[in-house]
Amino acid sequence: MHDSFVTHNSSSWQGEPPLSRGGFILLSAVMALFTGPAVVLNATVIIVSLLHKQLRQPLNYALVNMAVADLGSAVTGGLLSVVHNAQGFSSLGRTSCVMEGFAVSLFGITSLCTVALIAVERMFVVCKPLGHMTFQKKHALAAIALSWIWSLTWNVPPLLGWGRYEPEGVGTSCAPDWRNRDPHHMSYILVYFTVCFAVPFVVILVSYSRLMWTLHQVSKLACLEGGAVAKKELKVASMVVLMVLTFLISWLPYAALSMLVVFNPHLEISPLVGTVPVYLAKTSTVYNPIIYIYCNKQFQRYVVPFLLCREVRTQEDTSEVVTTVEMSTNKVSPA
Template identity: 75%
Template structure:
């Protein structure tokens, strides 16, 4: 088979007699599965970007991070998603060594930027509701700085493999590329360990701390405002439910991939079926579908414009006009006094 000869770890993707890791039918099924993730991801994220450009009401500082996440997720879907569909349909990685490096870098850049943006959204919501710096207004400059930091942080940690610290290689069944966590060479292992710490563990810690502070603040306000018809308590419950969903989807999307990477790094001799190694890869890429639904289409402001756009002007339900002007988080922030 010629499909992975250009990579040092090609033996991971062929059997002892050079046979492919999956049957032709298996590759076609993977292609269809990836297409089912990629198609909706492209449509949903592109819709968010388009309606944001069309309606100035959506171009508020608190929404900048949501749009940035849509841009990053669209980039992931257009590079990693589309190329995975094509390569799986063919049954091998068809773009050569250079294509592997380019895909690995692009998917990692967009993916880590999206992940960092999720952490940025958590920090923004914590600042708006908990007001740790007093009555500071969240402005455009704050949003732009946060977005710039997310892109620079991702770029800083995805460039080293292009310069020799770490490298981009085939992964899973050999139809997509990513940072090489199979290599046992010390300088590659050191890169993967640092990459895990700063690009997964750190954003996750920020998300947990920010949302923990947010929920604690809402809980305290809920106890003090029990005479207000339960409005604050309802806001607390709504935000708590949303936070749980956000954290769970984050873990479902990224924990298997990060866990498998660390397992191979700490135990290089472990034998993992290529198909098993592919599942975490697809789960991570599936976040491009979850993110716009959870963070954006559950936001009344975006939903008001995005759903009619997707349905060519039709609206499946009628929402209370007073409620449409605000999100649950914004409603809660109006009831919280400065910390």
Template identity: 60%
Template sequence: MSSSESVAEPELLSRSGYTILATIMGVFSVLGVILNILVIVVTVKHKQLRQPLSYALVNLAVCDLGCAVFGGLPTTVTNAMRYTRLGRVGCVLEGFAVAFFGIASLCTIGVISVERYIVVCYPLGAALFQTRHAIAGVVLSWVWSFVWNTPPLFGWGSYELEGVKTSCAPNWYSRDPGNMSYIVIYFFICFAVPFSIIMVSYTRLLWTLRQVSKLQVAEGSRTHRVEAQVARMVVTMVLAFLVTWLPYAGMALAVIMDSTLRIDPLIATIPVYLAKSSTVYNPVIYVFMNRQFRMYAVPTILCGWNPWASEAQISEGDTMVASMTRIQKVSSKGSLKE
């Protein structure tokens, strides 16, 4: 049965169940739209924020905005209606849009992890992160996502209704050999690769910060504070990534590996909503935890008032680089002991 003929049967969820899902998705979608537009507007408005590291952050905001507009808001409406009237073409377009922006967002998070690793771990080395590298990372995320999400439009793989049948996504359930080959490659290329990059980058970054914390320097207390701050931020980033994306990827992998597995529609909907909730978590974690960005964003939200006006206007990235620079300078003179 095609998506245009498939209608979510009332017994999948009660009326109140669909209403709850519509409310949850509506809240996430509206917040996602507001927060990500704010990120884009504040960055465009303030020249001081247009640094190489900001390119990926703004790109992440654009990706999440696309997910919220083309995925979250339509899903809110279809849940409120208790079924989808998208039709076959509408289902394919929605599934493609959500997958396109979602994978671009995932790849951008991978780019951000590499950026932070380079900036923190090689502040004095040859691996300097410059504007051209930032632009290359942004372009790569879009090209990578486009290349691997367009095959279903031409017959390799497909987009179908998922969960409680109010949204569309890549078809994880079809046992057709062509569809299976696409899904297996898609899973590896679009999730496993970015996931591995993120974990390796942040693991090495945390290891470097741990080594720094062992160095006995005059400014040791400040170094420890910086190390603790960055460690907390990195752990938060990794945990948020795992909570939002790992359940969805795990469910897809389980369905791919076991052809007899049948997941309850409501249970299958939970990982979908967790993944779509990243449109809210991402701007909060990746942008608003940046002190420099917060110094400009908060007055925009509060009509000019900034409760943190007394804080030094430097970003956590600048603090990390400065601390690492001091440590490497001293270390190069041979005055540090591990």
């Protein structure tokens, strides 16, 4: 199994590796630079959320779900990429390659769907298109389940013969095969990127356009509203806008290159050029925890002491967090 996989890689390189030994080492080091913090930070968010009930609020469930997905992506995709690039080749067999491609895609699309769900949740809480409503635990759990079901639905077909997972870029990781010229497999890629990238992107665009317009109006009325609510809403907006920007920076080049190859089958993309968007997408696992730890004071109060191996601040501070959460449940609180 291992020999057949190496033969496949070698044939795609036409007998020559796409990178020098130093190039592979550099790529491994870059991935390690992003993957290490991604594993630590996402695991920390999950652990402190389990340890402290003050963080187990409905508005934070989506962030924890994203941390779970990003951690899974970092472990199955990031760490393997570090090891394989350090080796200069992939040591996976064919079956393991398929499993890696499936796992990375499953976690990655779940994370993207969670960003879209956070966008919808923010719009409903801030803009109130259906009138006043409280975002409850049942809503959060339903949204989380939807993100996993949606991702699973569209990543299983390659395991059943529609589409397939293959080595990508320089051959040290696996993903959906968007270079395949077979119409049967190309149809899967078109559907896949429509429902797993275009749909979340449109949802994010519509939701945050509505959100930013509402916040613009709220900021004008800040004096009438007392200022504090508007300030909280604008802070939440800054966090989610950063998450959307990192979503675009990380995933747009990968999606664009994939669609370019699908619609222009005769275009030749070098392995090195094909690798850059792939690994850029994989770096997304470290951005989100940094953003919401920095912007979300609830997480900040518990994550920072945990990372520094210190005790959580005084009980007075803890009660302040609880009060803040309770007051903001019917308004807007950093998610």
